[in-house]
Amino acid sequence: MRWAEGFIAVDWGTTNRRAWRIANGRLIEEFEDAKGVLSVGKSEFPAAVAEIRERLGDWPMLMAGMVGSNRGWVEAPYVPCPAGLDEVAAALIWAEEERTAIIPGLSCEPPDVMRGEEVQVLGAVEAGLVPGDALVCHPGTHNKWVTLKGGRVERFRTVMTGEMFNLLRSHSILSDLLKDEMAVDDAFCDGVRRGLEGDAVTAELFSVRAGVLLGRRRKEDATDYTSGLLIGADVGSSIRHGDGMVYVMGRPELTRLYAAALGVAGREAKEIDGEAAFLAGIQAIAGRI
Amino acid sequence: MRWAEGFIAVDWGTTNRRAWRIANGRLIEEFEDAKGVLSVGKSEFPAAVAEIRERLGDWPMLMAGMVGSNRGWVEAPYVPCPAGLDEVAAALIWAEEERTAIIPGLSCEPPDVMRGEEVQVLGAVEAGLVPGDALVCHPGTHNKWVTLKGGRVERFRTVMTGEMFNLLRSHSILSDLLKDEMAVDDAFCDGVRRGLEGDAVTAELFSVRAGVLLGRRRKEDATDYTSGLLIGADVGSSIRHGDGMVYVMGRPELTRLYAAALGVAGREAKEIDGEAAFLAGIQAIAGRI
Structure with a gap:
């Protein structure tokens, strides 16, 4: 399977994007630039994505963050909490068939949303950095307080x-x-x-x-x-x-x-x-x- | 005494100024424009004041608000609370001798300051609109909660x-x-x-x-x-x-x-x-x- 062999991971936020080439579980190469979602026109995303492949190689690509919002390339609807890696992976949106997927964000009640932080929080559990039942604080422009339960995001508050x-x-x-x-x-x-x-x-x-x-x-x-x-x-x-x-x-x-x-x-x-x-x-x- | 006969009252704020000609206790004429303190250079105040007299006549002038701040024309140091009309009047700063005076703002502890609202609040007591012991709320860009005691400003909070x-x-x-x-x-x-x-x-x-x-x-x-x-x-x-x-x-x-x-x-x-x-x-x- 091509993905296990190698892929490009992208964290595409509002004002920045960061991309890593990963092969057989190892980080090979990376770059960061200021081409955030707000600086890319709706029709310019295919070119902006092609540019990433020019720099890191012609690999499948998995993207997280605001690239999946209504201001991004293709909207990936929020997955309602509680949600873990399985629910998130099952709701991927394919922007380019079998080549480029966008990870959806999460939503919860009382009404709240996140995009991008869920990959970090669930990844930290997966990597054993954080226990499956925990309170996580994720500061940024919008600070997220995330309650984890059984390894899944139970709820959060921005x-x-x-x-x-x-x-x-x-x-x-x-x-x-x-x-x-x-x-x-x-x-x-x-x-x-x-x-x-x-x-x-x-x-x-x-x-x-x-x-x-x-x-x-x-x-x-x-x-x-x-x-x-x-x-x-x-x-x-x-x-x-x-x-x-x-x-x-x-x-x-x-x-x-x-x-x-x-x-x-x-x-x-x-x-x-x-x-x-x-x-x-x-x-x-x-x-x- | 010239002042009792007639004078020009000015409320000169950050983004606007408003001027009234008052004679024998009656309002004769007024105007408002967007020439707030921030749009007038330090050296341009004499001309901006002359312009008011061109419109409303050559009368003595009494000014309140940010015109007396460190961003205004002449700084009128804050009068510490408790303070009433007597304390404020005794601390007027003369920008032009016997012709143009600036009303100082108030300060209090814990550290807080106001400029302009004190004229309204103390005036309301003088006019019998508000009792001498009262809580006043003065909304604006910076809302002021003013505690009046014995007709003077005891303290306030922005x-x-x-x-x-x-x-x-x-x-x-x-x-x-x-x-x-x-x-x-x-x-x-x-x-x-x-x-x-x-x-x-x-x-x-x-x-x-x-x-x-x-x-x-x-x-x-x-x-x-x-x-x-x-x-x-x-x-x-x-x-x-x-x-x-x-x-x-x-x-x-x-x-x-x-x-x-x-x-x-x-x-x-x-x-x-x-x-x-x-x-x-x-x-x-x-x-x-």
Whole structure:
């Protein structure tokens, strides 16, 4: 079977895409570029896909992420939760017959959706990085809190923390104050503690500006305090019920912030590399074709 | 004394300015334009002020709002709370000697600042529209919750609800869904109830998009639900302690939304016209010159 021999795995998001050539379970070659779904016109996808094959070879291709959304190439309807690798693999959409498949996202109730993170989360279980019953936190533009049960996604909940921070940084009255790199420091932890209290974040946000204007807060602390505040509010509203380890998965520069915030909240956290989890997940799906 | 005979009152905000000629306590003439503080360069203020006199006559001028901020013409340092009309009038900054004065804003602890709203709030007390001991809600880009005691501003708290809604409407993944006019309807009240529960608003916001994608929510309800959600969270975090009437002051299209939300929360609300309150306040300050 051609797929076991080799295939191209693609994580095609809104603003970026990343592709890996995998052969006999080993990673051979990869690349990343800025050709996200939003920069590719509906009719330009076949050419954009051909370009991947020019770079990584003429192999079958399995794609995850926003490429399967209504803004992507071919829409792959959401698979309702609970769902595991079997349900996801059974609902693949073939964009090019026997050559190119798109992995569907997941939906759940109360209404929520994800696309792409499910490959990482289920892949982490498959690879033994996360137990089959666990709470996973997957920070990004849209942070996903995923409840795993028996190795399948039972339900999840999206918190727009990353997008909110980006909106504040790019377009708000606070934007001048939010230009620094984010770090885990005292200001971050202060913000987390304030966010965990569960008051309206929109009230506390203005105090960042007022505090600097009145000389009560250092300008250079504003970025860390604000990111701590938003992450603290996110964590506080998401771990209210339950205890035990939280598995924080994704890009290391984000997982370390959430792991630190969970620590301030008194919860144990374990960071999981999102790339390793994605590759485990997409190979497990390819193995079911 | 020239001021009692006649003067020009200006409310000069970030994006708009409004000017009124007042003589012997009566409103003679007025205009509004889009020449907000951010569109006027530091050196262009004398010309922008002269232009007001060209339109309304060569009278003394009293100005409130962001024109006195560090982005405005001449900075008028904040007066610390508690503060009433006497303290504000005693701290006027003269931009042009005996001709043009700028009203300072207020500051309080925990760190917060306002510029412009203090004239309305104190003016409403002066005009008998609001009692000297009261809770005032002043919605706008930055909603202000003002506690009055003995006719003075005891303290206040800013919630960035209006700015947050504008950010979501203009730049977020929800922007396509937030294009309608805002109205008080069932979707708005549903949003208010959800917001009052005090969960992280950033979590509930994504459900607006997911609900529409999954056919669980009508697209035409999204604007009202979202504005209700943000206003409900604002109200919920601000009226947790206390009871009695809340005086909602400002532009009628905003005060009616907050009055409705307060009603859903079980609190009595009375709407106060912000313009009448501003004119009462600025005349009371002019009378102290």
